[in-house]
Amino acid sequence: MSEIIINPDCFLESHTPEKLLHREKEKSQLLNNLKNSVSTLVYGVCGSGKSSLAKYVLKQVNSEVFAVYVDCAVYQTTYSILKEIVPRAQFILCRSNYELLKELKRELKKRKFIVCLDNYEKLKDKDLIKKFLLLGLTLVLITDSEENLLLLTEDVRAKLSRIKLQPYTIDQTFDILKNRAEKALAKWTYSDAIIRKIAEKVKGNITLGINLLKLAALNAENEGKKAIEESDIPQVDDCPVKLNSDEKVLLKILKEWKSLPASRLYDFYVQNSRYPKGQRSFRNYMQSLCLKGLVRAVGEKRGRVYEIVEVEENASS
Numbered sequence: 001m002s003e004i005i006i007n008p009d010c011f012l013e014s015h016t017p018e019k020l021l022h023r024e025k026e027k028s029q030l031l032n033n034l035k036n037s038v039s040t041l042v043y044g045v046c047g048s049g050k051s052s053l054a055k056y057v058l059k060q061v062n063s064e065v066f067a068v069y070v071d072c073a074v075y076q077t078t079y080s081i082l083k084e085i086v087p088r089a090q091f092i093l094c095r096s097n098y099e100l101l102k103e104l105k106r107e108l109k110k111r112k113f114i115v116c117l118d119n120y121e122k123l124k125d126k127d128l129i130k131k132f133l134l135l136g137l138t139l140v141l142i143t144d145s146e147e148n149l150l151l152l153t154e155d156v157r158a159k160l161s162r163i164k165l166q167p168y169t170i171d172q173t174f175d176i177l178k179n180r181a182e183k184a185l186a187k188w189t190y191s192d193a194i195i196r197k198i199a200e201k202v203k204g205n206i207t208l209g210i211n212l213l214k215l216a217a218l219n220a221e222n223e224g225k226k227a228i229e230e231s232d233i234p235q236v237d238d239c240p241v242k243l244n245s246d247e248k249v250l251l252k253i254l255k256e257w258k259s260l261p262a263s264r265l266y267d268f269y270v271q272n273s274r275y276p277k278g279q280r281s282f283r284n285y286m287q288s289l290c291l292k293g294l295v296r297a298v299g300e301k302r303g304r305v306y307e308i309v310e311v312e313e314n315a316s317s
Helices: 026-034 048-063 080-087 099-110 127-135 146-151 171-186 192-202 207-224 245-257 264-270 279-291 313-317
Strands: 040-044 066-071 112-118 137-141 161-165 259-261 296-298 304-310
Touching: 026 040, 026 048, 026 137, 040 048, 040 146, 048 066, 048 112, 048 137, 066 080, 080 099, 080 112, 080 296, 099 112, 099 127, 171 192, 171 207, 192 207, 192 264, 245 259, 245 264, 245 279, 245 296, 245 304, 259 264, 264 279, 264 304, 279 296
Parallel strands: 040 137, 040 161, 066 112, 112 137
Antiparallel strands: 259 304, 296 304
16 A cells, blocks of 8 residues: 555644644734733634644743643543643542642642633533632633633633634645645645645635545545545545534434525424424534534524535535
8 A cells, every 4th residue: 555644643633733824913912912821712713723823822831831731622521621730630639629729729829820721612610710710820712603702701701812713715724734744745645736626625624624635645545546636535525524413413404405594494403303402502503513614694693594505515615
């Protein structure tokens, strides 16, 4: 089998690029905030580089302070998050949140802490954010939607600076994917045309673009090819996108009907879901599907209509 992927670690979700392309302004702002102990909300659509930005900046300040990144999609409970944050927690016999918080207070007397909570909306106890701020931690909160600010109390929101990441352009996406290809793939196994084709498909979603590049390389390897060809690039709809069970139900309904008013779509969702959620959760699910480029919202509020985004449209836009 030919070897196209020579550095698979570059395709891992945990990978932090050596260069953070096309985010100079945001990088400077976040770095300045953290140096001045200003807690910050970083938000933007899926694949806009929020996690990469935070990890990159945390790495830069880690020599001066204790900086730690926690993904709340993985660590959702207060106990599990504290175990990640408190230094040497695995060696300390702390059996409760209270004991871990006491240990954290002791550590805070020695040095400054910066904690990044990615996907903070997944936290089971949002009050933990307020506790961290009261203890004197500097926080970086990451989420896909500014609306998730409403999950926080007004006094917490008032303490947060905000950085919004706009979607990457096709040219910016091309630059980032080419940089990743240079690190991950063997020389001469891809072309600028292949990278450009992927960049056009993913509409600025770097996470999706990197996944497509990886799958295309694997497809070419499995076929014994020496280089990636256009036929090796999966359709966007074939590339795994993380959807919860409710989002899958909603997407299935829209694929059948193509277009539905929000109220009627919700009625169908209630009929087809085993454990249907309320209107607020429904709106959050639809916003998530829109951000992932799978659904389009037309109109406002009561007159809103949701339309499925066809695969062919994704590939040609």
